[in-house]
Amino acid sequence: MRMKKTLRLATILSAGLMISQPLYAAESSERFVFVGYGDVKYESADVAGTDAFSARFVPIFLFSLNDKMHVEAELEVGLNADGETETELEYADIHYFLNDNTTITAGKFLLPFGQFSANWHPSWINRSIWTPGIYGAHGSSQAMDPMLPILSDVGVAAQQVYQVGSAKVFLDVFMTNGPRSEAEHDEEEVDDDHDIALARLFSPAASIDLDADEDEHGEAFPEVEFEATSSDNNSNKAFGGRIAVALLPSIEIGTSYYQGAYDENGQLDIKANGVDINLISTHAILRGEYIRTETDAFVERDHEDVIDSFSRNGWFLQGTFFIGHVFDGLGSTEIVIEHAQTKKVEEAERWMVGVNYWLDPRSVIKVGYEDTDVVDGPDDKRFAVQFSYGF
Amino acid sequence: MMKNQLTVTIFVLFATLLTSLHVSSTEPLSGAELINNNCARCHNSRPIQEFSMSEWKVIMPHMREKAHLTGAEVQAILEFMEIATTPAQAMNVKEVVNLAADPKEVLTRYGCQGCHQVQGAGGTLGPSLDNVISEKGRAFFLRKVKEPQFNNSSSAMPQMPITDDELEALAEFLSSK
Numbered sequence: 001m002r003m004k005k006t007l008r009l010a011t012i013l014s015a016g017l018m019i020s021q022p023l024y025a026a027e028s029s030e031r032f033v034f035v036g037y038g039d040v041k042y043e044s045a046d047v048a049g050t051d052a053f054s055a056r057f058v059p060i061f062l063f064s065l066n067d068k069m070h071v072e073a074e075l076e077v078g079l080n081a082d083g084e085t086e087t088e089l090e091y092a093d094i095h096y097f098l099n100d101n102t103t104i105t106a107g108k109f110l111l112p113f114g115q116f117s118a119n120w121h122p123s124w125i126n127r128s129i130w131t132p133g134i135y136g137a138h139g140s141s142q143a144m145d146p147m148l149p150i151l152s153d154v155g156v157a158a159q160q161v162y163q164v165g166s167a168k169v170f171l172d173v174f175m176t177n178g179p180r181s182e183a184e185h186d187e188e189e190v191d192d193d194h195d196i197a198l199a200r201l202f203s204p205a206a207s208i209d210l211d212a213d214e215d216e217h218g219e220a221f222p223e224v225e226f227e228a229t230s231s232d233n234n235s236n237k238a239f240g241g242r243i244a245v246a247l248l249p250s251i252e253i254g255t256s257y258y259q260g261a262y263d264e265n266g267q268l269d270i271k272a273n274g275v276d277i278n279l280i281s282t283h284a285i286l287r288g289e290y291i292r293t294e295t296d297a298f299v300e301r302d303h304e305d306v307i308d309s310f311s312r313n314g315w316f317l318q319g320t321f322f323i324g325h326v327f328d329g330l331g332s333t334e335i336v337i338e339h340a341q342t343k344k345v346e347e348a349e350r351w352m353v354g355v356n357y358w359l360d361p362r363s364v365i366k367v368g369y370e371d372t373d374v375v376d377g378p379d380d381k382r383f384a385v386q387f388s389y390g391f
Numbered sequence: 392m393m394k395n396q397l398t399v400t401i402f403v404l405f406a407t408l409l410t411s412l413h414v415s416s417t418e419p420l421s422g423a424e425l426i427n428n429n430c431a432r433c434h435n436s437r438p439i440q441e442f443s444m445s446e447w448k449v450i451m452p453h454m455r456e457k458a459h460l461t462g463a464e465v466q467a468i469l470e471f472m473e474i475a476t477t478p479a480q481a482m483n484v485k486e487v488v489n490l491a492a493d494p495k496e497v498l499t500r501y502g503c504q505g506c507h508q509v510q511g512a513g514g515t516l517g518p519s520l521d522n523v524i525s526e527k528g529r530a531f532f533l534r535k536v537k538e539p540q541f542n543n544s545s546s547a548m549p550q551m552p553i554t555d556d557e558l559e560a561l562a563e564f565l566s567s568k
Binding site for chain 1: 428429431432433434435436437438441442443445446448449451452453455456457458459460461462463514515516518540542543544545546547
């Protein structure tokens with residue numbers, strides 16, 4: 001009954017906000033634009049034992065319904081190792097520009113948690129060939145156990161922009177279907193970590209065996225799955241948001257929060273906190289994120305199952321140096337150095353160094369080498385050349 | 392269940408509070424400056440000529456949400472793009488002659504200081520213009536304005552519809568720096 005009242009209240013408030021704005025504004029002369037990005041990569045990786053070319057094509061469809069409403073959808077199309085074409089709906093949502101400062105979004109969207117998920121992960125934008133180690137490999141594999149995937153889910157979000165003196169403040173909140181226990185979907189074979197959060201929960205007292213599916217008591221380690229669906233395994237919605245301060249064009253610092261129940265009874269939560277930073281100058285860009293996750297699980301204490309919480313944390317820092325700005329002869333060449341670490345459970349660290357050459361402002365050839373040191377697992381070395389383009 | 396109700400209620404109240412607030416900048420908005428300040432936060436600025444104006448009008452609402460731009464900022468950017476993509480011959484001849492007589496007006500018209508500093512004022516996406524002619528020569532400057540990508544393939548500088556008279560006036564002005 002209370003749930004019904006809450007939903008009724010939400011509906012009335014939303015309707016009130018909507019009718020306070022004119023539904024139809026002046027029509028634009030153009031309604032549809034087709035943009036996107038893609039990449040071709042040669043990669044040689046030790047642990048995966050791969051030495052192959054791969055390709056992706058990521059079209060983005062933009063529709064401007066009118067000055068108030070905008071529809072966007074992104075597909076990611078690629079070939080897997082078996083030659084099958086894989087297609088994924090990265091996002092498909094509608095923006096409603098409520099007023100000059102406020103945007104309401106509904107549909108499947110990239111969650112505003114940190115900056116990498118929402119803004120930096122497209123290959124023509126990411127200065128590195130690979131995703132940072134704290135995030136899932138987004139379509140491939142990696143030795144470092146990530147903390148979160150590229151977060152995308154179905155729900156609603158609100159965005160507000162404030163001008164405070166010379167600074168801008170960005171505020172985003174969202175509510176989505178949320179995660180679920182991977183055990184509920186064990187009939188589905190998972191080949192890689194694409195959209196699967198490897199938030200494995202290990203009892204601190206237990207010996208850690210990265211390859212084990214069971215702990216010393218024979219209990220399966222719970223895993224949390226973040227892959228967006230049009231269903232929810234419990235009645236609890238995930239929620240969170242990000243607040244950031246930007247002194248443009250040089251600095252943006254943000255902090256993010258995510259919380260969602262993942263079991264069927266809605267008793268076990270996964271929470272994530274993040275801090276992100278983006279420093280831009282004429283000669284370099286410095287980007288980084290710190291993430292801390294806490295995941296609830298039932299543990300046996302004195303012959304009783306109680307809920308305990310296990311945490312992981314990790315970070316990455318990526319520096320891009322425009323050496324062509326210092327040495328004229330190098331044109332649009334840049335050097336990229338990245339370091340990432342995950343701690344507590346499945347500790348690992350990674351160094352990456354790369355050289356990028358921009359053919360034009362949206363086409364880049366990247367050459368990179370990555371060395372991952374996993375504390376309790378096989379180390380990995382990868383070399384890759386990637387041609388990325390935005391269109 | 393109780394927790395779920397609380398979550399929904401907090402979200403709705405928070406969203407309502409957000410939408411009731413409306414804070415705007417009182418500063419006049421420069422489209423070139425907004426491009427300088429926002430595009431390079433994530434990616435290289437795309438050349439304005441890459442898309443038509445009607446395409447930019449569909450792309451910019453997408454970027455409005457991505458880059459946390461306000462509606463007024465999007466409008467200012469589109470207005471600057473209109474200037475940058477308007478062929479010189481379509482401009483009012485009298486206006487061009489008058490502008491050419493005053494290089495500071497040329498700087499303003501084409502939003503040069505959105506990305507470049509002149510006498511300490513302006514953006515930082517591109518290099519300062521104060522010493523560009525003394526350091527790189529007049530010929531470099533003239534060619535750079537006409538062919539912005541000739542020396543740097545990833546340069547975001549748009550090819551402005553600047554007239555020869557305007558360009559000469561600007562070069563003369565910057566030579567005296």
